[in-house]
Amino acid sequence: MFLGIDIGTGSTKGVLVTSEGRILDREAIEHNVSTPRPGWFEFDAEQIWWAEIQQISRTLLSRAELPLQGVCVSGMGPCLVVTGEDLKPLRPAILYGVDSRAGAEIDELNQELGAEKIFERCGKQLSSQSVGPKVRWLAQHEPEVFAATRRIFSLNSFIVARLTGEYIQDHHSASQSDPLYDLHSNDWIPEHWQKIVGGVPAPRLVWPAEVVGSVSVEAARLTGIPSGTPVCAGTVDAWAEAFSAGVRQPGDTMLMYGSTLFVVQILQNYQAHEKLWTTTAVEPGSLSLAAGTSTSGTLASWMRQLFGQPSFEQLIAEAERVPPGSNGLLLLPYFAGERTPIFDPQARGAILGLTTAHQRGHLFRAGYEGIGYGARQIMEFLAASAERPSRLVAVGGGTQSKLWTQVTSDITGYAQEIPAETIGASYGDALMAAIGTGAVEAKTDWSRITEIIHPEPRRQELYQELYSIFSELYPATRKAMHQLAALQR
Structure with missing residues (x-):
């Protein structure tokens, strides 16, 4: 059997799987993210x-x-973990694009290195998703921590180091460490590394399913995993989840309903778009286009808390009784800033069209629809930059809400395939472990589609009208959002 573990924003999930893909056991632990300051x-x-x-x-x-x-x-990513030689973290890990502290450093690096040259070599623009500006922020705002840093990790590579002692980085996580990694050569950019990271050595690059070491005696004592057990590199959770769902051929696209909404499309050839992220994928030599919002499931959880902690089942039932379009209610889901499609950490949420006739069911449905409009913008970017996605596979905890997936199909016009097993990234991790150790062939795919959500044509005209209004809201309110964001700081 094989052990796959994924550390997400809201929980850590583990699964034991046979070489045939049969789940033997699973376990989960919930946890909470720390937000010591706005945008952190x-x-x-x-x-x-x-x-x-x-x-x-x-x-x-x-x-x-x-x-x-x-x-x-x-694990979630790309994250920044810095340690000393003893592999003990020197400060809390800084998370992926939801952490927007390094805005000034993004501007600095664009000036120093050239925004166009960064885009050309790295396949994307610098944003809150990029690791390099966060390293620069650390050097400028916590110089004593930066001076003590001897190793720089992502989430999964930090765990690999604690299990095996190996200092590695998987190619995918590296390809999100802009502007440190060249997508064309699949290697670090030495001059950028020296300018941003300085004397800290660069980790060895490996592909996610490669065996990189074995469990040490000390790690075995702590984890219960037998010493000598092979350990694969792993990668960022969204790509492990895409791998678990069989999103591996050009045109295959994953839509992940998690704490944030995430999209990954496998490419035939190199493509880049200023509003998307071009990265390596899981398998050697592969490429992908990706996009991610800053809120999704977290917005639904916030609403549930705001409404006094009713069950999600109750809120969904109330939202199902509300007609499409939520009786003229629109929600901009930028409650934690936004990554794709606007890349604005100072964007803020907005609800437009409220009347005293609206109830919490209307608000909850409007939340699903707002996320759906954002998904449509992303799908349009994908179609414009590469080829129209040929197959859309939906994964993540949000797929348990049939209303949410139906709303998304109705708004985007795409059918969505739902796999039988939606436990997600940890299942993909187990498959990578099986492939990496040679227990199964590299082309092995454990996914099995059991349901397809089709868009409802009679809702298209209404959603098109509302989508047009939604698309105008951010440009019309951007200045006010930024003024309010400044007051919140």
């Missing part, structure tokens, strides 16, 4: 991530009856 999103990599890896591993393996042949871990 952090985690304690030692007390949460590493501790939960130990807990989930010990729990699952205590119930297992088959021998363990391999381990792989994925």
Whole structure:
């Protein structure tokens, strides 16, 4: 059997899987992100991530009856973890694009290195998703931490180091570490590394399913994983999840309903778009186009909390009784700034069209629809920059809401395939471990589609009208949003 563990924004999930793809056992631990300041999103990599890896591993393996042949871990990303030689974090990990602290550093690096040259070599513009500006922020705002830094990790590579002692970075995570990695040569850019990271050595580059080391005696004592067990590199959770859903051929596209909405399309050839991220994918030599919003499931959770903690089932039932278009209610889902499609960390949420006739069911449905309009903008960018996605596979916890997936299909016009197993990235991790250790062939695919959500044609005209209004809202309110964001700081 194979152990896959994914550390997400809201929980850590582990799964034990046979080489045929049959799930033997699963375990999950919920956790909360830290937001010490507006625009800051952090985690304690030692007390949460590493501790939960130990807990989930010990729990699952205590119930297992088959021998363990391999381990792989994925996680939210790209994140920034800095440690000393002892691999102990020097500060809380800085998260992916939801953390928007490094805006000034983005501007600095664009000036120093040239925005067009960065786009040409890295396949995307610098944004809050980029790791390089966050390293620069650390050097300028916490110089004592930066001076003590001897290793720079992503989430999964930090766990690999704690399990094996190896200092690696998978190619995909590296390709999101802009402007440090060249997509055309699949290697670090030495002059950029020196300018931004300085004397800290660059990690060895590997592909996500490669075995990079084995579990040490000390890690075995802490985790319960037998010493000597092979460990694969792993990668960012969205790409592990795409891998788990069989999104591996050119044109295959994943839509992940998680804490944020994330889209990954596999490319035939190199393509780049100023509003998207071109990255490597999981398999050697592969490329992908990606996009991600800053809120999705987190917005639904916020509404649930605001409404007094009713069950999601109750809120969905109320939203289902509301007609499409939420009786003329529109919601801009920029409650944590926004990545794709506007790349504006100072954007803010907005609800337009409210009357005293609207109830919480209207608001909840408008939230789903607002996220759906954002998904449509992303799908239009994909179609404009490469080829129209030929196959859309929906994954993530949000697929449990049939209303949400139906609303998204109705707004975007795309059918969505739903796999039988939607546990997601941890399942993809287990598959990478099986492939990396040679237990199964590299082309092995465990996914099985059991449902297809088709768009409802009679709703298209209404949603087209509302989408047009939605698209005008951000440009019309941008100045006011920025003024309010300044007051919030």
